Amino acid sequence: MIKLFSLKQQKKDEEGSARAGGSQKKASAAQLRITKDLNELNLPKTCNTEFPDPDDLLNFKLIICPDEGFYRGGRFVFSFKVGPNYPHEPPKVKCETAVYHPNIDLEGNVCLNILREDWKPVLTVNSIVYGLQYLFLEPNPEDPLNKEAADELQSNRRLFEQHVQRAMRGGYVGSSYFERCLK
Amino acid sequence: MASGETQTSTDQQRRWLHIRKLLERSGPFCHPDFEPSPEILDFIMESCKILIVGAGGLGCELLKDLALLGFRKLHIVDMDTIELSNLNRQFLFRKNDIGLSKAKCAVEFVNKRVPGCEAIAHHCAIQDLDEGFYRQFHIVVCGLDSIVARRWLNGMLMSLLQYNDDRSLDQSSVIPLVDGGTEGFKGNARVILPGMSACIECTLDLYPPQKTFPLCTIANTPRLPEHCIEYVKVIQWAKENPWGSNTALDGDDPQHVGWVFEKAQDRAMKHGISNVTYRLTQGVLKNIIPAVASTNAAIAACCASEVFKLATSCCTSMNNYMVMNMADGVYTYTFNAEKRPDCVACSNSTRVVEIEPQATLQSIYDKLCEDPAYLMKSPGITTVINGRNKTLYMSSIKSIEERTRDNLKKKLTELGLFNGADILVADVTTPNTVTIKLKFSEYQDVEMTR
């Protein structure tokens, strides 16, 4: 325990009387943490990242090209926005590619537990990458965001597969149009 | 007339009677170095500068408490303006003040009410104030409801720490942070000695995560009124863009709240859910936890007495984290939150690397990999130049590696680095990103800038 103020040194510097030398602005805790996350990013071979601005590590894209499962051959782009409260709060992740998927809606919202209710500060960008990759290997009809796709996956797997293919080639499934996203 | 003056001065004497008892006598709970003296009261009145962060429920209490304790050089910062719903507990504000700055109204009230008080208001965001501003204070006390703001403030106070050449902390650079927080009938108060005891970042796990619902639940199987509001907030807003695609949902904009409220009601009706109210909508959008005036009063009182203890040493400080629950009786518990040796914010991870001023980034990179003091595997190097983040080199990400590869050949000075500049280095061999200060070898004898 220290005694903070001896009466002899009670006067503080007046405002603006900065100490010698210019002061360099410090990086935020979120910035330090994302730097660490990204430096240790260990991507599966089906994934890649794109940084529109290499100086901005808080905004980037993840591209997933599944090599097995329903979505094999497709190319899906996700945007990551890492906020100032990272890692207390998870990054905001949206799917930018229109996809016929039980857990991704047509606005690009993704239902992945670690992106919302099960996020913990010990998780990293890598955890999210693996979670997203898993969504393409094992779409989960129990947690539907696109209810039509989920019902179809449960009741008629073959039809679901055809619809996924049609959407990836570019075309209509029901009344929704999907841009082509084959590699 | 003469008798009137005598009266006033006797009042003045009586006003400080109890404070004087604490400051002019010794006792078993005093700090070991405490020397009772009448000068201590002069110090808190004339010199001790306190910054109060937040002029809301806790802030109003803190300002009043500290002013009545004798502190005069009080500054208070808050960017918010007064709303009708504040008036039940933010007792320094009146109906006529609605729409005005919280900080300014609070200061005006207290300066008028407490003789001698010279509080100063700052109607702005904490991020608008710089190092020079924060450095002038002896103690910072905060009553905030946002974790982001707390973390920012914590980072600011950590960045003011100075270390001696032997990497020991220069204690004169420590500005204690007393932090209060309330949530309904629960609250906490803590004392942080930056660089010495657990900081906000050390104990980030103690903050409850924001309450969220699974996206699929709110989209398909809503059961609660909150689910309906969250649906409109997360999904419907982006889909319908009622104010154009670039307008973010603002929980402080009554028109936005009204729109969400209406849509959430429609959705609730469709799913047979009741109790979607305007208040609840506002609460979910702003993540508001209902405030209780008595919790604020108790927590602020605790914080104010910690400020008093730190400023005067008349009693040892709380060590260091107190939780209080008034939901059923009153329960309090104080524990010693531990400082994390690897904390990103408060561990003195800053190391100094000595380097030729003519050196290239490559030579720093090689040093980090080959020097036995580091032996890093693939360091990612960034820095902050003129307040902007800059990635100097990162090999693990292909697209960044390609665009930063040329930096390796450049001289440090060409990259905007200077003697005393900090670079941030992330590597698998360290638990966190470490800060490394560059020391140009020809400047060896000159005092380092920071």
Ligand SMILES: [Zn+2]
């Ligand atoms: Zn810490």
